[in-house]
Amino acid sequence: MDTTQRTIQDTKFSASNILFYLFVTALVAYGINYKRKRQRFEYLASKIPGPPCLPLVGNALSFIGNSEDVLGVIDNFMQQYTETARFWVGQELYITISNPEDLQIVLNNTKTLEKGPAYKFFINTVGTGLFSAPVEKWRRNRKVITPAFNMNLMSHFVPVFREKNAILMQRLKKHENTGKAVDVWEYISGAALDIICQTAMGYNVRAQEEEESEFAAALTKASELDCMRIYKVWLHPDFIFEIFSFFTGLKETYKTLHKLPKQLIAEKKAEFQRKMESGELDFNEDAKDSKKLKVFLDILLELKAAGAHFTDDDIRDEVITMMIGGSETSALTNCFTLLMLAMHPEIQEKVYDEVYSIFGDTDRPLEMEDLGKLTYLEQTLKESLRLFPVGPVFLRKVTEEIEVGKYTIPKDCNVIIPPLNVHHNPKYYSNPKVFNPDNFTPEAIASRHRYSFIAFSGGARGCIGSKYAMLSMKVTIATILRNFEVHTDMKMEDIKLKVDLLMRSVHGYPLKLTTRDRRPSHVRKAQPNPNPSPVAVY
Numbered sequence: 001m002d003t004t005q006r007t008i009q010d011t012k013f014s015a016s017n018i019l020f021y022l023f024v025t026a027l028v029a030y031g032i033n034y035k036r037k038r039q040r041f042e043y044l045a046s047k048i049p050g051p052p053c054l055p056l057v058g059n060a061l062s063f064i065g066n067s068e069d070v071l072g073v074i075d076n077f078m079q080q081y082t083e084t085a086r087f088w089v090g091q092e093l094y095i096t097i098s099n100p101e102d103l104q105i106v107l108n109n110t111k112t113l114e115k116g117p118a119y120k121f122f123i124n125t126v127g128t129g130l131f132s133a134p135v136e137k138w139r140r141n142r143k144v145i146t147p148a149f150n151m152n153l154m155s156h157f158v159p160v161f162r163e164k165n166a167i168l169m170q171r172l173k174k175h176e177n178t179g180k181a182v183d184v185w186e187y188i189s190g191a192a193l194d195i196i197c198q199t200a201m202g203y204n205v206r207a208q209e210e211e212e213s214e215f216a217a218a219l220t221k222a223s224e225l226d227c228m229r230i231y232k233v234w235l236h237p238d239f240i241f242e243i244f245s246f247f248t249g250l251k252e253t254y255k256t257l258h259k260l261p262k263q264l265i266a267e268k269k270a271e272f273q274r275k276m277e278s279g280e281l282d283f284n285e286d287a288k289d290s291k292k293l294k295v296f297l298d299i300l301l302e303l304k305a306a307g308a309h310f311t312d313d314d315i316r317d318e319v320i321t322m323m324i325g326g327s328e329t330s331a332l333t334n335c336f337t338l339l340m341l342a343m344h345p346e347i348q349e350k351v352y353d354e355v356y357s358i359f360g361d362t363d364r365p366l367e368m369e370d371l372g373k374l375t376y377l378e379q380t381l382k383e384s385l386r387l388f389p390v391g392p393v394f395l396r397k398v399t400e401e402i403e404v405g406k407y408t409i410p411k412d413c414n415v416i417i418p419p420l421n422v423h424h425n426p427k428y429y430s431n432p433k434v435f436n437p438d439n440f441t442p443e444a445i446a447s448r449h450r451y452s453f454i455a456f457s458g459g460a461r462g463c464i465g466s467k468y469a470m471l472s473m474k475v476t477i478a479t480i481l482r483n484f485e486v487h488t489d490m491k492m493e494d495i496k497l498k499v500d501l502l503m504r505s506v507h508g509y510p511l512k513l514t515t516r517d518r519r520p521s522h523v524r525k526a527q528p529n530p531n532p533s534p535v536a537v538y
Contacts, residue, residue: 044401044410045093050086051077058088060233067499068506070231071420074393078421084407090233092117093413094395098422100449102405106415107451107459111402113138116395116414121229122501124254125222127313129321130464141318142464144303144310148200148296149468155368157199157468161475162365164194167208168476169483172513176484181510184338188476188509189216189331195472196326201297201319203264218257219324223501225250261319265297265312272301296322328502329390330469334476335509337384339495340435341481342488342511347437349521351377352481356520359482371474379437381473385455387435390502392420394457419454420503428452433492487512 053059062077063070074096077085083099097106106112119132126132130141168191175182190208193216197205207213225248229235235244245251294302297319304310341348354376359366396415401408409415424432428448429439438444445453456463463469480486488511496506517524 041093041410041412044408045086045413048084048086048095048407049081051081053088056090058090058092060089062087063089063231065231067227067231068496071392071497071499071503074416074418075421078418084405093410094416095409095413096416096418097404098418098425099405100422100428100451103417103422103451103454103458104449105402105404106396106417107454107457107462109402109459111400112396112398112415113461114397114399116397116416118230118395122223122226124250125219125226125257125501126321126324127317129317129319131321131325133317137314138461140309141314144299144308145296145318145322146464148294148299149465151467154468154471157471158366158368158371158475160198161195161472162479164191164198164208165476165479167191167194169479171208172480172484176513177515179512181489181512183508184511185331185335185509186212186216188334188338189213189327191476192327192331192334192472193323196323196330197264199468200295200322200326201264201268202295203268203297205260205264214256215260215323218253219328220500221253222250222257225253227500258316258320261316261323265315265319268297269301272298272305276305324501325463326465326469330473330476332390332502332504333381333384333388333469334473336388336505337381337473337477338480338486338511339488339490339505339509340384340387341380341477342486343490343492344435345487347380347435348481348486350437351380351477352516353520353522355478355481356518361518366475366478371471374474374478376437377474377477378470379440381470381477382440382453382455383435383437386423386429386439386453387433388497388503389419389423389455391455391457392497392499392503393418417454417457419457422452422454425452435492482516482518484513484516487514 051059051062054061062073065073077087078096078098081096084095084097084102086093086095088094097103113135115132115134122132128134128137130138130145133141168187171187171190172184187208190210190213193207193213194205197203197207207215225245229241229244235241297315300310300315300318304315341351354374358370358373394417396417398409398411398413398415401411403409423429426432429452451458456466490507490510494507497503498506519527
């Protein structure tokens with residue numbers, strides 16, 4: 001009996017030993033493999049210029065501060081380390097790339113389609129729509145959403161652009177000839193939100209009927225606190241950020257932010273259901289004809305009803321992404337553009353003269369065919385985007401090694417693409433800090449590399465709504481200039497920038513509005529008219 005027990009015990013001991021040795025062997029093999037990969041990772045990183053770094057934290061201490069400080073750090077870093085450089089934040093490797101030839105490689109490479117890790121910090125705000133979606137989800141959803149921005153649909157949007165801008169003019173009218181500056185952000189952003197919700201969702205949100213949009217206020221707070229998490233590494237762990245969110249009221253802010261999109265979707269779903277039950281919807285009708293008046297939310301709801309893999313959360317995420325991407329970005333660019341026109345009256349005159357050459361002294365409404373003629377206005381908007389790209393920095397994750405210029409970029413590092421620094425590089429733009437719409441004449445554009453202007457990103461994950469945005473912004477700026485002259489006491493050196501989800505002016509966009517003298521500039525100079533008659537052109 002004792003012999004049998006000893007045999008059983010020996011067998012158990014041997015089995016335990018074997019399992020232990022297998023575990024140790026696997027652990028050692030994993031460690032060797034990790035070390036081998038890490039050695040190559042660190043070897044490739046060492047070939048790229050960059051600042052010396054500390055053990056464990058890398059260069060993270062350089063990025064402690066607020067968003068204004070970090071923009072300055074990145075700018076100084078880019079000036080010191082040419083066009084490709086690296087830095088470490090803990091064990092994470094970041095490589096900045098700003099040479100247009102290299103940017104073209106990165107932005108068009110399938111190995112760099114994945115967004116960088118910082119985007120996860122905005123998921124509570126924007127979800128996983130096109131802006132931050134993993135590659136597979138992005139591929140699927142982009143195919144669905146792209147038809148909503150077909151140029152053939154744009155002519156249907158122009159009446160909406162006019163209607164919402166007419167409300168904007170009425171709101172701005174109360175500040176006309178007061179001699180006092182008004183920050184136009186709330187006015188411009190409300191109009192932009194009205195426009196995107198009506199054109200992309202088929203929903204009249206009436207944002208301009210509120211003194212301050214609840215959605216816009218919640219978005220500002222959420223994006224500021226989300227962005228704070230990027231700069232403050234102690235907020236990176238989820239459990240710490242949960243505590244932070246509770247004490248800052250961020251959880252309630254997220255609820256407020258999502259309330260409007262949820263309400264919008266619920267009402268559209270109910271309308272969609274009624275149409276299905278009444279037979280108004282025909283899924284077999286000719287797609288070319290049926291999509292003419294379908295906004296992207298209609299397309300999403302139809303696909304979901306037809307069995308496509310679209311959850312309610314997916315639809316909500318795309319709606320929020322569209323509301324932010326389609327309103328905030330355009331509103332910020334409009335505000336920066338108006339501020340630049342107010343600071344540069346000679347350019348404002350030139351833009352107005354172009355508007356006058358199309359409309360003359362008439363009150364006729366703006367039409368789709370007019371927008372293509374506003375070429376100098378388009379140059380002005382692009383120059384505003386060059387100086388103040390609303391997305392000043394964006395990130396991509398490298399999923400496989402790639403060759404970029406003279407460097408091999410290692411797998412699992414993060415590439416930083418900085419439009420702000422590219423656009424301000426004197427190699428591509430002479431006097432890069434000066435506002436000059438002639439940077440975007442056809443001749444000037446032809447003389448530069450295509451990727452020296454990346455306000456709308458580029459490649460497969462570039463902005464799908466860039467043409468829509470340009471049309472919308474043209475209507476807003478042209479309408480404002482038909483009604484008002486804009487002035488400001490601000491100077492270029494007074495503009496301080498900050499970044500949350502997007503780049504903004506710290507001190508807002510203060511403008512003084514006076515009644516527009518509708519005559520062209522050469523007539524006004526020859527025959528001054530100190531008392532122009534009030535007009536209301538929409």
